[in-house]
Amino acid sequence: MSAVDRRAFLTAMAASIAVPAQAKGGDPIVATMAGRLRGTREGGLCVFRGVRYGEDTSRRRFQAPEPVRPWSGARDATAFTPSCPQASAVGAQGEDCLGLNIWTPGIDAAKRPVLLYIHGGAYSNGSVVDPLNYGDRLAAAGDVVVVTVNHRLNALGYLYLARLDPRFADSGNVGQLDLILALQWVRDNIAAFGGDPGKVLVFGQSGGGAKIATMMGMPAAEGLFHRAITMSGQQVTASGPINAGRRTEAFLAKLGVRTNDMSPLLTMPVERLIEALAAEDPILGGGLYMGPVLDMKWLTRHPFWPDANPQSNAIPMMLGNTHDETRAFIDARGPKLAGLSWDNLAARMQPELRIDLLPEWIVAQYRAHFPDWSPERIFYAATTAGRSWPGQVIEAEARAKAKAPTWVYQVDFASPTQPWKGAPHMMDIALAFGTLDAPGSLTGTGQGARAASKAMMDRFIGFARSGDAGWPQYRIDTRSTMIFDAVSRVENDPRGWERELFARAPYIQPGS
Template sequence: MTQAHQITRRTLMGSVAAFGAVAALPAFAKDFGSATTVVATSNGPVRGRFEADGVQAFKGLRYAAPPLGPLRFRAPQPLAKWSAVVDAATFGNAAIQSAGQPDAPFDETQSEDCLFLNVWTAGALTAKRPVMVWLHGGGFASGAAGRPTYWGDHFARDGVVLVSLNHRLNVFGFTQLPDSWGPDYASSGLAGMLDIVAALEWVKTNIAQFGGDPHNVTIFGESGGGAKVSLLLGMPVAKGLYHKAIIQSGAALDAAPRAYAQALGGALTEELAVIPGDVAALAAVAPQKVFAAQDAAMAKVSKRASHGFLIDGFVPSIDRRALPRGPFSPDAQDMVADVPLIIGTNRDEGTMFALGNTALASETDAGFEQFVKEKYAKQPNRIAAALRATYPGYAPGDLVTALNGNQMFWVDSIKLAERKLRQRAPVWMYRMDWEAPAAGGRLKAGHAVELSFVFGTYANVPDFVGTGPGPARMAAQMHPAWVAFAKTGNPQTAATPAWPRYDLARRQTMIFNLESRVESDPHADLRKLLVA
């Protein structure tokens, strides 16, 4: 397979919810910025700020102890209590990650000290409103909850308490140290996921103080965030902390094998010249040195171990405790039998990752067919024909991109839905088809395009989704469906046609577009060939 055809780990890490300059912020009501009443959390009192239309935002709330020094790579630890009122007016630090991400605000800061969450709510704080907990995308390596696409004010105005959070990423969140490091590091390869569990525990304990119902919590995420939702559905330690789930373009059936993850962790400490078990020496290494050592560690392991996992590097791994096995390999676990699910993808997932690949523009029919043969030794001619029929008018390079996108996101979304359907809770499937004008139209209905429609924040990211009536029309359909699901466990609203549950007989799928529709078994011929 040629390099021009590959979607690499690095391009997945670099995918973002939006690109280009963030829009100027809209004008707010006169009460914007005034302090809220003090809220007593289990850790201590906090005070947020009013936004437009009575929305109260509490930003940068700590939910676990800073994972610094001897706590590096360990599971999150309890937070020390405080007595003075904490001013929750600004977002907390993002996790350490690569700089220069185009959807990052100019004032975003990065640190190992990144265990912060945000709450948006509106109305009486004594109410019991449904809660939605957002897990950001960026693979397992980048992203942050405070980016303008993810602001929760629209959810709050529509009667949902929206929580978003930062957690450890990349080498800081997913380094599985070898057994020689002892029991404190037995689940170090899941530290970033255990951060999310700690945040969900904070929600269970505290969200009622913000007008939320801890017994009606929906977890949702996109791309890497969708994978995090998938993993939570396989983690016994998270059982009972959520009640519904939404996976957007991020189905994860499995996780990295422990042997591979431990080999990678050992390679990292070798690179840092830290001997096994020397906690003090590990704690003393500068964070940027740890971050910079990732690539060298991965290069060492790739030469001496073949692990067969599709997403390599510092990603969540099976520890046989917090994550006993892959969440949907070979099936869904019994503990989520009663958890309703929405799952879906965008029609042109691969375009986001192909925007910088100039070689695709000159791809030939023969090159496309060779690419299919390299991907699928069996029935390559049928698959190539099905792709052409599914995407009429697509050039050969666009067909390469379409197959890459389907492999990355659509195929596993179908598999996950099928496995979840063996349980009693309902599943709804969607596909988003609206084409954004970004990148001269090359993005099409690409990865992450739906995000600002779900959040209602499309005006914050016009360089990504464009202006005019299109984004508003899409948001008027998708945002209410997510709100309805949080409130009732059913995404049906008056804004869309009847949205039946997904089943194996008809596979009815909501196709979100300017005029949405329900389609039975969309792309059926391609599905039968790709989804084994």
């Protein structure tokens, strides 16, 4: 029996011996390839939290993950695994963080579409234990299986040591390899949870979207997912190995570890590794950037440079951004905008731009085109269009040129609870999951928010099911874009003037 045939056989066996929740009347129990899992019944769903897809990574720092080992008996899957150690406050943290969570309408043979979510927080922070990305409402709304995944981040997932020590040949990309292992687990086991392993959609916000864009260029991920949605997260280019090596040197210097002896990294407290991320980034300044590396082993070309990677052009892809991305990063009532005026607008904008155009010229262009706009409105429009939006435009244009199935959306729904933030970065998380009342949501629970959320959830679910977003594909001649709002609609090339303005100079992906 071939490996492929054996995997198909085991998947079918796992599905056939699942204990139906409705038959037992109590906690649902599912047989996976490694052993049985006991979940909970919640609001008509079967929920499995903290499902381990890989072994404890503390014993394999900076190395590729190992699949979870088999166990006997029924293992409880009722609590989240720890989140990857990080500087952010995300609850329990630990290196034994390779866990996923499943919300399913039934452990049966229904073969529902699977929506697997990858969290944001760039490549250094974040977790799916945040109630904003609980999968219960999305699973119930669309009769789909929702999976959320934690994996290694920051130095634990992306520190590049491969050129210094052969033991760490996979380092620089092990965070990505964790996600690939999670997708392999889904392929091999999700049928037992009522899901279809041949209809897996990956979606992720911010850094989660960037991780997806990167996986679309990783041969090891080929065939593991069948649709993709990136939400305010792109990865045009990865970190080059020379720049990644310079960051490693800064990190090791902060720790006092010699480049010819990596052994202390394996035994020192993980807290010290996290503290060392405060070393100054030799390329960007500020704290160290960590992200995927063009290591010529796992990642052999940039994800979307010089074009869209042909490996994934057949995969239907949806790309989205919010209208006011930078209002999430730059407080309208904070020091950066205190005393903002026409006299200092260009100087205040300059540090926030990622496209090297003359700031005074940018201001003049906006003032001529939008004479009634205030300095604050121009500040946020220009920093969004010149910082957070270009990667999405580049990726969508590249796929359109390749005639790849591509759809684009823009979130215009503005926060009614914090109106000075408009439609900021992260606005689309609660809308997509239906978690409008979760802590941290900016949407409120009014009629407009419910309408925008329903429109977004319906489109995501439909896309997972059919591979078609339900509005015209993004093409160079039309640039059709779904605008998610209290009343959603399709527009051709919204913000086209801004797109053309910032296309006059190249975009350099931060960190690369």
